Every structure is written in C-alpha cells, then in structure tokens.
Amino acid sequence: MTSAPLAGCILAGGLARRMGGGDKTLLPLAGAPMLARVISRLERQVGAVVLNANGEPARFAEFGLPVVADPIEGFAGPLAGILAGLRWARAHHGEAQGVISVAGDTPFYPADLAPRLLEARGPDPERIVLARSDGHMHPVFGYWPVSVADSLERFLREGTTRKVLAFVDLHPNTAADFTPEPGAADPFFNINTPEDLDAAETRARDEA
Incomplete structure (x- = not known):
C-alpha cells in the first residue's frame, strides 16, 4: 500500500456487448x-476499495466490497463511475486525498500503479494523473x-460531452x-471479446 491516503474504485459498469452482455468481470x-x-x-x-456497478449489487456479494451505482442517470460512461468512487471516498474515507481508478476488465494492470501515479503527481494532491503507455x-486508470x-x-x-480527457483538461x-520494456506484455490489455479472454487465460497460466 502507498503511504498517501487513497481509496480505490473498480469500474465494472460497462455493457460488455462484445461478450454477449452481462458482467464480464465475473467470467x-x-x-x-x-x-x-x-x-x-x-x-x-x-486503503479501501469500492466497486462501481449498476443493477443488482447482490451479484457481487462474494467479494465483500461495497458496491455503488452511477450517480448520473443513463449510461454516462466511465466518468460517472469515477464520480461514484469519489463520492463514496468522501463519505466513508474522509482522510483519502484521492481515488485510484481501474477497469474491471483489465486483469494485468501494473501492480505498482498507485505509487507511480503518485510519483508523477508530485507534491500537489489536487493534480489529476492518468496512465500512459506506448504513447x-x-x-480509466488514474489518480483523481x-x-x-x-x-x-x-x-x-451540464456539459456537452462526457469524454474523460475533456474533463481532465479542465x-x-x-x-x-x-511503457513496458521491449517484448514485454501490455499491462493494460483489456478483455472485450471471447478471443481476448482466451489470450488472457494463456497469459495468466504463463505468469503463474
């Protein structure tokens, strides 16, 4: 765990159309x-983790995490999930300076994500930091x-767009x-299709 007070938010509210619908994070x-x-x-x-997902929260009961839905009506994209995480952190972990967001369909993201985001942030706790690799x-991987x-x-x-970078630029x-070393696997490989899941299965076996 990092030395800075942080909460974590897993974004699991996607529609998973290319996987046939449903909760691909439960695959x-x-x-x-x-x-x-x-x-x-x-x-x-x-220090603490919340799961952002819409619909019946009981389907995630086995994980023992609080589940919060998007506070914005309709499918407003990842920023709505980030907002849910920020509101939860403020209400339940008032000591947290920020929230680290991750995607629920990206199982190999960096194990040192949070400390490296904070290193890039520097001493200013009010600076948003996003992850970048290979340009x-x-x-959806960031410090908020x-x-x-x-x-x-x-x-x-009130805005005319819900794009993450449009908000960040404000x-x-x-x-x-x-950016990984040459020949290394992409840490932000995400699972969108059955073929991606097969590739992830192979990678998980290789890394075990």
Whole structure:
C-alpha cells in the first residue's frame, strides 16, 4: 500500500456487448472470477476499495466490497463511475486525498500503479494523473483528487460531452508513463471479446 491516503474504485459498469452482455468481470480467469484478480491487485495499493456497478449489487456479494451505482442517470460512461468512487471516498474515507481508478476488465494492470501515479503527481494532491503507455492514454486508470467531485458532477450534468480527457483538461493534470520494456506484455490489455479472454487465460497460466 502507498503511504498517501487513497481509496480505490473498480469500474465494472460497462455493457460488455462484445461478450454477449452481462458482467464480464465475473467470467472465470485462471480458475477464479476475473474481478477477483483485479481486486487483489488493487487492495495491495490503497486503503479501501469500492466497486462501481449498476443493477443488482447482490451479484457481487462474494467479494465483500461495497458496491455503488452511477450517480448520473443513463449510461454516462466511465466518468460517472469515477464520480461514484469519489463520492463514496468522501463519505466513508474522509482522510483519502484521492481515488485510484481501474477497469474491471483489465486483469494485468501494473501492480505498482498507485505509487507511480503518485510519483508523477508530485507534491500537489489536487493534480489529476492518468496512465500512459506506448504513447496511448489509458484514461480509466488514474489518480483523481477527491476535491474534483463537484466539478465532475457539474461537467456530467451540464456539459456537452462526457469524454474523460475533456474533463481532465479542465484541471491541473499530468501522465505517468507505464511503457513496458521491449517484448514485454501490455499491462493494460483489456478483455472485450471471447478471443481476448482466451489470450488472457494463456497469459495468466504463463505468469503463474
């Protein structure tokens, strides 16, 4: 766990259309639900974890985490999930400076995600930090100051776009680089199709 007070938010509210619908985070990977691997990796890096998902929360009961739905009506994308995490952190972990967000369908994300995001943030706890690798931004993997919650809600309710980077550009921000060594696997490989799940199964076996 990092020395800074942090909460973690796992975004599991996607529609999973290419997987046939349903909760792809509950699909088995290496003998356990994919979500179990995501939780285990995040719990080691933050003080508390919340799961953002819509619908009946009981389907995630086996994981023992609080579940919060999007506070914005309709499917508002990942920013709504981040807002849910920020609101939860403010209500239940008032000491948290910020929230580390991760995607529930990306089971191999960096085990040192949080400390490297904080290193890039520097001494300013109000700076948003997003992950980047190979020149590509990964906007659902980031550090979000709890203080931006009100601004984010206004952006989602009153703005003309719900794009993550459009919101980020309104605030002090930077990126943390996670470009892997040549030949190394992509840490932000996410599972969108049955073929992706097969590839993840192979990778999980190789890394075991």
